[in-house]
Amino acid sequence: MGHALTTEQAAARTLFYHADEHDHEAGGSTLLGFWIYLMSDCLIFAVLFATYGVLSNNYAGGPEPKELFDLSLVAVNTTMLLLSSITYGFAMLSSYRKSVAATQLWLVVTGLFGAAFLSIELYEFAHMIHEGAGPQRSAFLSAFFTLVGTHGLHVTFGIVWLITLMIQVGKHGLTKANARRLACLSLFWHFLDVIWIGVFTFVYLMGMLR
Amino acid sequence: MSVHHHAGPEAGPGPEPHGSLRDYTIGFLLSVVLTAVPFWLVMGDVSWSKQTVAFVIMGFAAVQMVVHMVYFLHMTPKSEDGWTLTSLVFTLILVVITLAGSLWVMYHLDSNMMPRHPTQAEARSLD
Numbered sequence A: 001m002g003h004a005l006t007t008e009q010a011a012a013r014t015l016f017y018h019a020d021e022h023d024h025e026a027g028g029s030t031l032l033g034f035w036i037y038l039m040s041d042c043l044i045f046a047v048l049f050a051t052y053g054v055l056s057n058n059y060a061g062g063p064e065p066k067e068l069f070d071l072s073l074v075a076v077n078t079t080m081l082l083l084s085s086i087t088y089g090f091a092m093l094s095s096y097r098k099s100v101a102a103t104q105l106w107l108v109v110t111g112l113f114g115a116a117f118l119s120i121e122l123y124e125f126a127h128m129i130h131e132g133a134g135p136q137r138s139a140f141l142s143a144f145f146t147l148v149g150t151h152g153l154h155v156t157f158g159i160v161w162l163i164t165l166m167i168q169v170g171k172h173g174l175t176k177a178n179a180r181r182l183a184c185l186s187l188f189w190h191f192l193d194v195i196w197i198g199v200f201t202f203v204y205l206m207g208m209l210r
Numbered sequence B: 001m002s003v004h005h006h007a008g009p010e011a012g013p014g015p016e017p018h019g020s021l022r023d024y025t026i027g028f029l030l031s032v033v034l035t036a037v038p039f040w041l042v043m044g045d046v047s048w049s050k051q052t053v054a055f056v057i058m059g060f061a062a063v064q065m066v067v068h069m070v071y072f073l074h075m076t077p078k079s080e081d082g083w084t085l086t087s088l089v090f091t092l093i094l095v096v097i098t099l100a101g102s103l104w105v106m107y108h109l110d111s112n113m114m115p116r117h118p119t120q121a122e123a124r125s126l127d
Helices: A007-014 A030-055 A071-096 A100-130 A139-172 A176-209 B021-043 B050-072 B079-113 B120-126
Strands: none
Touching: A030 A139, A030 A176, A030 B079, A071 A100, A071 A176, A071 B021, A071 B050, A100 A139, A139 A176, A176 B021, A176 B050, B021 B050
């Protein structure tokens, strides 16, 4: 250090920080890094929302949102995702208490809600395609399937990750590394719910208002 | 006073900002209300104009996103020394530029390039 400190100043300073830098524990910056990944994912969705916003009026004479969307189905779907968010929260709370059984139970419940969400979404897609309203029908439908499908793909990978983590926790317990992984998936899962708020508001609800 | 207490090997900065049962419950209840009202506004018989409903549901969506950020993602201005908030604000600026810019440019392109839109009936007869 190049500073000349009086002994009082030096004594006062030692109260506030250590002379040596702490050791950074393994994975100490994982969550920030994962958060930055989520921000980049946020940009992907921003671009898809912008695309949808630009193309959402181009029906090419094909079906319009009012003829296609079933809001009660979307309401059920939204409920599934919201419930899966709170049950993931319960899994996190159980993991803080170091209860492996409770953590696993809540992860299973979260996975089931996620799977229910996906099944309803796939049913909706299949129904639309069956009616001739597939992604190739109009620019509106291409943008719709890209945006909603990308979100659904994220949920799919979230479920794969969730199952992987359940196996990890089953094998190794709630170790520090597994706690960190659970925290990352928590961010991912809740982030998908935030994106879904945008989807049901701008795509489905605003679509019905048109 | 920011004196660190290193109690043992498990101490030190925790792996993540912890949520509590209270946080999750408040967040969930708020989300239920903030989701149910927009659905009811669109599905129920509400005598407001479409434009009013659209603005109100966009407002609800914005509030619900903040609720999720605070109660589910446990964001505070201090988490990770403020870097989560900094990166979020930066991302939001990019999101606003992307969305507003695309819609603005494409709207004007559309209205300047297309003399008129064929009506639904005309377009259908072309199929």
